[in-house]
Amino acid sequence: MSDLAIIGGGVSGLAAGIYAQLSGLQSEIFEGHSVVGGQCTSWKRKGYHIDNCVHWLTGTNPNKEIYQVWEDVGVLGKDKPVVRHDFFLQVDIDNVKAHAWRDLNKIKEELLAIAPEDKKEVIALVKAIKDFQSIELPALKPKEQMGFWDNMKLLWKMRKAIPVAAKYQKLTVGEYASRFKSPIIRQLIHNYVPNTYFAISMFYMYAMFSCGNADLPLGGSDMISLRMRDKYLQLGGKISTNKKAKNIEIEGTKCKRINFEDGTSVEPEDIITATDISVAFKLIGEQYMDNHFKNCFANPDKFPVFSDVNIYYAVDIPTSDIPSMEIFNTEPFEVAGRNHQIVIVNNFADQPDYTPQGKGMLEILMVQYDYEYQYWDELYNNDRAKYKEVKMQIAQEVMKRLEKHYPQFEGKLSVLEIVTPKSFNRYLGSYKGSYMGFIQTPKVKKEIHPGVLPGLDNLILAGQWLQTPGGLPNALVTGRFAIQRLLKRKNQLDKFCCKKK
Numbered sequence: 322m323s324d325l326a327i328i329g330g331g332v333s334g335l336a337a338g339i340y341a342q343l344s345g346l347q348s349e350i351f352e353g354h355s356v357v358g359g360q361c362t363s364w365k366r367k368g369y370h371i372d373n374c375v376h377w378l379t380g381t382n383p384n385k386e387i388y389q390v391w392e393d394v395g396v397l398g399k400d401k402p403v404v405r406h407d408f409f410l411q412v413d414i415d416n417v418k419a420h421a422w423r424d425l426n427k428i429k430e431e432l433l434a435i436a437p438e439d440k441k442e443v444i445a446l447v448k449a450i451k452d453f454q455s456i457e458l459p460a461l462k463p464k465e466q467m468g469f470w471d472n473m474k475l476l477w478k479m480r481k482a483i484p485v486a487a488k489y490q491k492l493t494v495g496e497y498a499s500r501f502k503s504p505i506i507r508q509l510i511h512n513y514v515p516n517t518y519f520a521i522s523m524f525y526m527y528a529m530f531s532c533g534n535a536d537l538p539l540g541g542s543d544m545i546s547l548r549m550r551d552k553y554l555q556l557g558g559k560i561s562t563n564k565k566a567k568n569i570e571i572e573g574t575k576c577k578r579i580n581f582e583d584g585t586s587v588e589p590e591d592i593i594t595a596t597d598i599s600v601a602f603k604l605i606g607e608q609y610m611d612n613h614f615k616n617c618f619a620n621p622d623k624f625p626v627f628s629d630v631n632i633y634y635a636v637d638i639p640t641s642d643i644p645s646m647e648i649f650n651t652e653p654f655e656v657a658g659r660n661h662q663i664v665i666v667n668n669f670a671d672q673p674d675y676t677p678q679g680k681g682m683l684e685i686l687m688v689q690y691d692y693e694y695q696y697w698d699e700l701y702n703n704d705r706a707k708y709k710e711v712k713m714q715i716a717q718e719v720m721k722r723l724e725k726h727y728p729q730f731e732g733k734l735s736v737l738e739i740v741t742p743k744s745f746n747r748y749l750g751s752y753k754g755s756y757m758g759f760i761q762t763p764k765v766k767k768e769i770h771p772g773v774l775p776g777l778d779n780l781i782l783a784g785q786w787l788q789t790p791g792g793l794p795n796a797l798v799t800g801r802f803a804i805q806r807l808l809k810r811k812n813q814l815d816k817f818c819c820k821k822k
């Protein structure tokens with residue numbers, strides 16, 4: 322058996338594996354599913370390529386720390402093209418259109434023309450986004466390994482963002498949006514994040530897009546996970562798929578053995594769990610849960626999670642005449658007992674390999690809060706036929722609205738796939754179907770878990786749940802940090818492959 326067993330082959334597990342191999346450790350990834358990638362995944366339906374993850378990848382700007390990490394794991398680089406949009410979102414409210422332009426002057430001009438009454442707030446919004454462009458996600462060293470000068474350097478880089486963060490730190494996205502009189506600007510601010518989200522995360526999102534640090538790899542989610550898989554294998558790593566861990570046997574302070582559902586077991590020297598966090602605690606036992614995670618699970622109002630219903634439609638003609646992402650308002654329709662009055666459309670026209678020639682594909686995103694997970698869970702467990710029927714009813718309702726908004730698609734849409742929060746839970750074990758980690762609200766500061774648990778000497782945690790609000794960049798860096806933490810524990814940090822960066 323290898324020195325190191327990594328349970329879970331999502332982005333965090335693959336990153337941990339790559340850095341382990343680069344640092345001279347022999348590792349093996351055990352993935353419960355038939356493929357690696359975890360939530361960063363795609364699959365085929367009727368000749369269409371369903372990409373059920375990346376809408377943007379933070380870290381595409383070579384001047385940001387995180388870019389180096391994406392480069393190390395083989396995802397980004399000079400020869401790896403990204404799709405760069407002029408705007409990432411168009412909002413259409415009653416036929417008035419506003420855009421989240423990459424060019425901040427364009428945002429300012431457009432919003433001032435639409436809503437001169439919001440002039441003061443529009444100017445403050447654009448300034449806040451500009452100042453937030455200096456934000457760095459610390460990506461090279463885990464927090465506890467950063468020295469005085471590392472912290473000073475980071476603070477200096479982010480000096481413009483600090484006053485903005487202080488000014489808006491107490492507001493949710495919903496509260497911040499309500500400062501604007503114009504409904505279309507309110508929607509542009511809300512965009513598609515839950516309204517309980519930290520207002521600051523919206524500035525971050527727009528800032529990263531406008532400074533060229535949040536684009537889409539050509540080829541989407543597959544390009545991320547398959548490039549990581551290939552890099553890991555090239556470095557001599559081993560992947561075992563369909564290998565679902567059942568539990569970890571612990572003796573004293575040592576994790577002794579991983580037992581798998583197929584009846585086999587391994588006894589590695591060290592273990593990294595890179596699964597959903599709820600799965601990690603099922604494997605080791607909840608008695609090992611530390612105060613950090615106890616607090617997160619016990620206080621869903623402070624640490625909410627969210628999910629989506631995603632519907633994919635095949636379009637019988639190309640969709641290149643509509644924006645890559647659009648939100649429009651519509652007559653209400655019900656999903657999990659709550660009325661939705663907007664439709665969020667993601668168009669894949671700029672990913673030419675996703676559809677058969679001459680065809681298009683649309684993805685619809687419907688945010689689901691954690692309390693709505695129960696609805697999907699009960700429906701799936703109690704009445705499978707009804708679960709399917711409800712999904713299809715929603716898809717039909719949304720289809721009517723799409724046909725009204727895009728008359729050119731009338732009679733040309735058909736349902737390809739419907740994903741609910743229950744799907745994420747079934748396939749990946751995701752807690753309440755969440756596809757991010759605990760999200761950040763004004764009630765808590767950014768939470769960063771140290772990746773180790775008291776009483777366990779040879780287990781390190783990785784995965785998006787260690788750093789609010791999760792997502793691909795947080796998953797990635799926790800994989801790297803897991804190896805730095807492991808080596809530090811062994812007094813072998815000098816072996817870390819990329820220590821000079």
Ligand SMILES: Cc1cc2nc3c(=O)[nH]c(=O)nc-3n(C[C@H](O)[C@H](O)[C@H](O)COP(=O)(O)OP(=O)(O)OC[C@H]3O[C@@H](n4cnc5c(N)ncnc54)[C@H](O)[C@@H]3O)c2cc1C
Pocket residue numbers: 328329330331332333334351352353354357358359360361373374375376377378379564565566567595596597600629631748749750756757758783784785786791792793794796
């Ligand atoms: C619809 C959607 C859209 C998204 N959009 C974006 C986006 O635009 N930008 C962005 O940054 N992020 C986005 N994300 C989030 C991103 O995909 C996740 O943050 C990231 O992939 C999480 O990686 P992870 O390694 O932490 O966890 P996971 O991907 O959950 O990986 C955990 C792995 O562990 C495996 N596993 C679970 N239990 C076991 C077990 N018992 N034994 C063995 N293996 C096990 C799972 O099968 C899985 O492969 C999106 C996600 C979804 C679903």
